[in-house]
Amino acid sequence: MIPNDIFSDEAAVEADLMLQECLLWSRAELFDRLTSASLSQNQETLETLRLDAMSQFAEFFYLIRARKIETTDQLTRLAEIHNEHIDLLCRDVPKMKRLGLRKDRLLDAIFTSDTMPRLIETWKLHPGRIDQSNLARLLATTMSTETCRKLVVASADAGFLSRSKSAFGAVLVQSNGIVERVFGGVLRDLRRRVMSIHFDATEG
DSSP: OOOTTTTSOHHHHHHHHHHHHHHHHHHHHHHHHHHHHOSOOOHHHHHHHTSTHHHHHHHHHHHHHHTTOOSHHHHHHHHHHHHHHHHHHHHOHHHHHHTTOOHHHHHHTSOOTTHHHHHHHHHHHSTTOEEHHHHHHHTTTTSOHHHHHHHHHHHHHHTSEEEEEOTTSOEEEEEOSHHHHHHHHHHHHHHHHHHHHHHHHHHO
């Protein structure tokens, strides 16, 4: 619940403004570092890397690495948690509307008896590699399938991902570590900035 007068405490407002400055810095810094790290300076590629959805795209690969999702059992559990989350959203129509999500899009994002084995088998044969369509499923609550495709293509052009076709025609993607290190570096610098603000405030 929002306080009746959120602006009544001047010291709190000042701290809020400093935090906002840090958040704005981190957003701009992420896109700056990503475009600087890109092997391609093609304008279309750079513009795609600056899309807001690129932040969630980079965060996904960062969390895979930071949470140490390495085995097929861990990936299976991730997919199961994803399905549970999608199921809860489908049951909560008001929340679905607030998030701007359609039920058909969410239902398409569920890992089924057909798509789950492909996700697991691909990872088993090539740890870290994900079918592009399954990647889109995992990111369905934050971006459309088409946006995911554009980010995959731009990230491959930038040298952040390998992108190849399987024997069955599926597009397989795998991060080479750059995008998650960039995201993690910005996150760590953001944490240090916020902690510095807190330290300065307590010292004052």
